[in-house]
Amino acid sequence: MQVARNFFLHKRKEFTRKFNEILLAFRIEEELTKKEILSLYANKMFLGKTAYGFAAAAQVYYGKNLSDLSLAQIAMIAGLPKAPSAYNPIRNPIRATQRRDWILGRMLKLASISEPQYLAAVAEIDTATYHGSASELDSPYVAEMVRQEVIQKFGAQAYTEGYTAITTVDSAMQTNGVKALQAGILAYDRRHGYRGAEDSIEDASLWAPRLNDTPSVGPLEPAIVIAVANDRLNLMTKNLDVTTLNWRDGLKDLRLYKSVNSRSAPIKSALDIFNVGDLIRVQRNPDKSIFLSQLPKVQSALVALDPFNGAIRTLVGGFDYDQSRFNRVNLAKRQPGSNFKPFIYATALNSGFTPASIINDAPIVFDDFKLEDTWRPENDGGKFYGPTRLREALYRSRNVVSIRLLRRMGFDRTFQGLQSFGFNTSDMPSDLSLALGSYALTPLEIATGYAMLANNGFKVTPYLLDKIIDRDGNVIFQASPEVACDPCSGTPETLTLEQRSGDLAVEEQLEKLFSDISQTTANNGKDYSWESIKQSLKTLPLTEFKPAPRAMDPQTAFLIDSMLKDVILRGTGRKAKNLNRADLAGKTGTTNGPRDAWFSGYSPHLAATAWVGFDDSSTIGRNEYGGSAALPIWIDFMASALADKPEIIRPQPNEIVTVKIDPITGKRVTPDQPGIFEYFKTKNLPEAPQGSAEGAKSDQNPLPDDIF
Structure with missing residues (x-):
């Protein structure tokens, strides 16, 4: 029955699933021999560390083929199926060894091995270490997505054929993405107070086993308090060292969690909240000193795409994969709030509105039979600001303006625009709250939309799996994404992948590629050769570019990009x-509650989305916003991702002109009148004031502080 469940069914505890599992089990027993069923089971079972099947586990834990393992190592792997995390020889060596010895004892009792073999095996010191690729250490969510995609393409044979999956993920970006996300979550957690010890173990003889059985989560290590003073704690850490956590290492100004919106006054003594035997969490500084922390309850997601072709460069589905395997990047549908507004405004710009169009930011009341109560939408803070230009409304995130804009455009026109941007509107309600991001989307869907804004208006499709190579070095799958170019030759906007990779020699490019490999492989076998893969990649023909469809014209793309730059220059993204x-x-x-915090942004090099929230949609705190919870993660990540990338300033396209307007009315003014400068499509140019020369003077160059 486990074969039926692992190959064909989900793992949710439902009656219908169990019933289908029984039927499938009977069918499998009719069609396959017991040996074939056992083979399927042995090659499908998850055994920790992204290893699926016993042959893969032999490679991951010991770097050997299954046939080369010692008796003790075979027994160690045989103990994994019951609990791959609890009996993991890397994370829990003591418990794993106990399990190994029990299995050896059973083998002796059943006469499968002799007593000398048994005694030699239990005396053997286990040498399990991680033998996977470096990128796997930081990308378990990626590895699981790739595994599912490879199985979808090639079926169960993928577990036994020694395939190598090469992803689009950049290993350096991925590592920095994990660090940025974890740092952002821990910063949020510190702002909301300390919730106390995870557990209390009074019996000192149980401290060492408990530490061995308690895994680290992300950068958080378990430790047990062995002594408490007013200004310090003595701790036993996971490696059984004894160390001191001083007052300055997280105890000073420590406040206790009371609710998501309140904390206690700072503690005056460590004796107030800590006791001997408390199981707590600590983090390591670069100098290996420790400071107090705790397991966060809030979660996050981060995903970054190459706007040119949709390649996923970074994907972090949560704080720690072993803590929660739920991938929030592609599975968590959450309301995006104002993160969705750019797509409403882009539709408006494509429908005749301009950045200077005036919408009245004034109270509005809706009595709708679809709503349980009268709806009175407000801006954050409850204030209204009167007639407002669309540019200012977007960078100041004015809710009422967005609602009135959607109402003026109508749902048919809005849905048509959203469909062209790649959103599935079939389930979107004809509800004005859509303007405020009430329709739930995944972070990957949002990031894909922002990639379109970053690449000048082309609709690209995100993809993670770049190539699959068999054990003989044959490329059996290669992605062929649509790319942001029209036509696909010659212009800066349409650089080929070869041009975009710089002037690296082929060998250097290959070495970088291999450092970025995210590999989920079964039994490689003795004939498996990385050199054959290298040679295969060298001789692989260049992929012909397929142009991605345009989602918006270059003029609209330029205008919305200009408006979103103002979010960072003078709006809610100023950090x-x-x-x-x-x-x-x-x-x-930021959504109502608030329950979700987002920041999505881009440069021409990279588009990225960060989300923060609780899995159960509980509130994150009244003082938390996209700019306080999600934006710091985005900034931390992009600072490293763009560190060696040159600035690319988008050129002003044809049929876009700059004229001087009145910032209050949005109307055009004469060159000698006070005003600000704004971009317009030539077909939407506001009328020149009476008595002035037609059009703006070409020698009127605005000062930087006078623009917008």
Whole structure:
């Protein structure tokens, strides 16, 4: 029955699933021999560390083929199926060894081995270490997505044929993405107070086994308090060392969690909240010193795409994969809030509105039979600001303006625009709250939309799996994404992948590629050769580019990009100015409660989305916003991702002109009148004031502080 469940069914505890499992089990027993069923089971079972099947586990834990393992090592792997995490020889060596010895004892009792073999095996010191690729250490969510995609393409044979999966993920970006996400979550957690010890173990003889059985989660190590003073704690850490956590290492100004919106006053003594035997969490500083922390309850997701072709460069589905395997990047549908507004505004710009169009930011009341109560939408803070230009409404995230804009456009026109951007509107309600991001989407769907904004209006499709190579070095699958180019030759916007990779020699490019490999492989066999893969990649023909469809014209793309740059220059994303780049644009998002915090943004090099929230949709705190919870993660990640990337300033396209307007009315003014400068499509140019020359003077160059 486990074969039926693992190959064909989900693992949710449902009656219908169990019933289908029974029927499938009977069918499998009719069609296959017991040996074939056992073979399927042995090659499918998850055995920890992204190893699926016993042959893969032999490679991951011991770096050997299954046939080369010792008796003790075979027994160790045989103990994994019951609990791959609890009996993992790397994370829990003591418990895993106990399990190994029990299995050896059973083998002796059943006469499968002799007593000398038994005594030699139990005396053998286990040498399990991680033998996977470096990128796997930081990308378990990626590895699981790739595994599912490979199985979908090639079926169960993928477990036994020694396939190598090469992803689009950049290993350096991925590592920095994990660090940025974890740092952002822990910063949020510290702002909301300390919730106390995880557990209390009074019996000192149980401290060492408990530490061995308690896994680290992300950068958080378990430790047990062995002595408490007013200003310090003595701790036993996971490696059984004894160390001191001083007052300055997280105890000073420590406040206790009371609710998501309140904390206690700072503690005056460690004796107030800690006791001997408390199981707590600590983090390591770069100098290996420790400071107090705790397991966070809040979660997050981070995903970054190459706007040119949709390649996923970074994907982090949660704080720690072993803590929660739920991939929030592609599975968590959450309301995006104001993070969705750019797509409403882009539709408006494509429908005749301009950045200077005036919408009245005034109270509005809706009595709708679809709603349980009268709806009175408000801006954050409850204030209204009167007639407002669309540009200002977007960078200040004015809710009422967005609602009135959607109502003026109508749902048919809006849905048509959203469909062209790649969103599935079939389930979207004809509800004005859509303008505020009430329709739930995944972070990957949002990031894909922002990639379109970053690449000048082309609809690209995200993809993670780049190539699959068999054990003989044959490329049996290669992605062929549509790319942001029209036509696909010659212009800066249409650089080939070869041009975009710089001037690296072929060998250097290959070495970088191999450092980025995210490999989920079964039994490689003795004939498996990395050299054959290298040679295969060298001789692989260049992929012919397929142009991606345009989702918006270059003029609309330029205007919305200009407006989103203002979010960072003078709006809710001002913290990102610390990156000191002129090619950044983006938008914050915060939902009612607040329950979700978002920031999505981009440069021409990369589009990224960060989300923070609780899995159960509980509130994150009244003082938390997209700009406080999600934006710091995005900034931390993009600072490293763009560190060696030059700024790319988008050129002003044809049929876009700059004229001087009145910032209050949005109307055009004469060159000698006070005003600000704004971009317009030539077909939407506001009328020149009476008595002035037609059009703006070509020698009127605005000062930087006078623009917008």
